[in-house]
Amino acid sequence: xxxxxxxxxxxxxxxxxxxxxxxxxxxxxxxxxxxxxxxxxxxxxxxxxxxxxxxxxxxxxxxxxxxxxxxxxxxxxxxxxxxxxxxxxxxxxxxxxxxxxxxxxxxxxxxxxxxxxxxxxxxxxxxxxxxxxxxxxxxxxxxxxxxxxxxxxxxxxxxxxxxxxxxxxxxxxxxxxxxxxxxxxxxxxxxxxxxxxxxxxxxxxxxxxxxxxxxxxxxxxxxxxxxxxxxxxxxxxxxxxxxxxxxxxxxxxx
Amino acid sequence: xxxxxxxxxxxxxxxxxxxxxxxxxxxxxxxxxxxxxxxxxxxxxxxxxxxxxxxxxxxxxxxxxxxxxxxxxxxxxxxxxxxxxxxxxxxxxxxxxxxxxxxxxxxxxxxxxxxxxxxxxxxxxxxxxxxxxxxxxxxxxxxxxxxxxxxxxxxxxxxxxxxxxxxxxxxxxxxxxxxxxxxxxxxxxxxxxxxxxxxxxxxxxxxxxxxxxxxxxxxxxxxxxxxxxxxxxxxxxxxxxxxxxxxxxxxxxx
Numbered sequence: 001x002x003x004x005x006x007x008x009x010x011x012x013x014x015x016x017x018x019x020x021x022x023x024x025x026x027x028x029x030x031x032x033x034x035x036x037x038x039x040x041x042x043x044x045x046x047x048x049x050x051x052x053x054x055x056x057x058x059x060x061x062x063x064x065x066x067x068x069x070x071x072x073x074x075x076x077x078x079x080x081x082x083x084x085x086x087x088x089x090x091x092x093x094x095x096x097x098x099x100x101x102x103x104x105x106x107x108x109x110x111x112x113x114x115x116x117x118x119x120x121x122x123x124x125x126x127x128x129x130x131x132x133x134x135x136x137x138x139x140x141x142x143x144x145x146x147x148x149x150x151x152x153x154x155x156x157x158x159x160x161x162x163x164x165x166x167x168x169x170x171x172x173x174x175x176x177x178x179x180x181x182x183x184x185x186x187x188x189x190x191x192x193x194x195x196x197x198x199x200x201x202x203x204x205x206x207x208x209x210x211x212x213x214x215x216x217x218x219x220x221x222x223x224x225x226x227x228x229x230x231x232x233x234x235x236x237x238x239x240x241x242x243x244x245x246x247x248x249x250x251x252x253x254x
Numbered sequence: 255x256x257x258x259x260x261x262x263x264x265x266x267x268x269x270x271x272x273x274x275x276x277x278x279x280x281x282x283x284x285x286x287x288x289x290x291x292x293x294x295x296x297x298x299x300x301x302x303x304x305x306x307x308x309x310x311x312x313x314x315x316x317x318x319x320x321x322x323x324x325x326x327x328x329x330x331x332x333x334x335x336x337x338x339x340x341x342x343x344x345x346x347x348x349x350x351x352x353x354x355x356x357x358x359x360x361x362x363x364x365x366x367x368x369x370x371x372x373x374x375x376x377x378x379x380x381x382x383x384x385x386x387x388x389x390x391x392x393x394x395x396x397x398x399x400x401x402x403x404x405x406x407x408x409x410x411x412x413x414x415x416x417x418x419x420x421x422x423x424x425x426x427x428x429x430x431x432x433x434x435x436x437x438x439x440x441x442x443x444x445x446x447x448x449x450x451x452x453x454x455x456x457x458x459x460x461x462x463x464x465x466x467x468x469x470x471x472x473x474x475x476x477x478x479x480x481x482x483x484x485x486x487x488x489x490x491x492x493x494x495x496x497x498x499x500x501x502x503x504x505x506x507x508x
Binding site: 090118244247 | 265268269270271272273274275278312325336337338339340343344345346347349350351358359361362364365366368369372373375376377379380381382383384385386387388389390395396397400406407408409410412413427482486488489490491492496498499500501502503504505
């Protein structure tokens, strides 16, 4: 018995973001687990079984993949973006910690991918060019007051903010609340980047001042980047603007 | 005249991290600019000129590459990791904003890469599995009191911390100071991951409790990840430990 579990990042929705390491790993496995739309991005190969599941079923998916690997199979669990950022890597570790001893004996590898904030940033310049935070706006796994506390702490200390999971059908008000909250800390002119479906044919990336930013600009496929007081927008004749946060700052208190 | 400038992320030091998009972009340019050791990772091609420069010369390198592209050439500037994270993308934007009008008319693209914190995290589990911050410990471009303020803000609000540029010959004391500072906010048992030269043959990744973490464990090629109160270490018989930060937390104040 020499089962192996690989937790693989596909990057955003364009195969040109898939690393060779991820591609080789996926080509070599017996079974693939993941959220259906992510699995659909992996080319079908003879002899590989495919086990799609729903978005909200991370725990059950992790257990099924670990059980399969513990039978001696070579198994991959896929995530969009990077598996270590609000995705399957932590879900797998949670199950390994609390599961049977055999799961701790498994060969488990994690294969990184381009996470959404890097892809969105690349489409508009360098908004993450200075210190930044990645924060999930989902309050499924943490209380909303903690999200608010983190928004305040990050914005007041001058971190750029990358907001993951800004909105979903079950969480319609969180992004609007976050924008209102950030307006207390940051000037209305602070650039906010909405990046939707980056790497897909329906990709949309835009920049709006915080004072005019609307939660309705985001959906489940959107990553939002909120700049700092120092984030700049460069207008370019005949081209889309560039947004960047300078590397240098002299700011000590904000 | 239709010059083009691509700012390209190579990922960590293993070609298996280089995305197809980055590889194709590098193969198609007339000229390559970058820090010497990064340029050395790009295969030589006939007809391409190579312009290595020193680590500290980001501004001059950006200007040289923009001038070259403005002559009508297809130019790439390379960064290790991701160019948008403490690297060349912001340096290029800074020069575009303050430079001649012609630079704002250029076709400029940014090609993301696997940044160091994702690669280091992947080698040990999922330490970035919850909200996290990326913070450069270099005080070349910001005052040290601001770094301290951000360390306090991030740790006290329960963010995992990824520390870039922890130490260099010219900055020997900053990491030690940061570790001392974090000990005031976090328990001595908090897991600290030192990831050195990930993707290279001399790769080393280890975990140490904050109370025993020593700045001497890091050098210029190291990325340090400091967990939260909730970050876990899973001991595994016959295997290296896994480190992860659970997706869920009930913590509101810390």
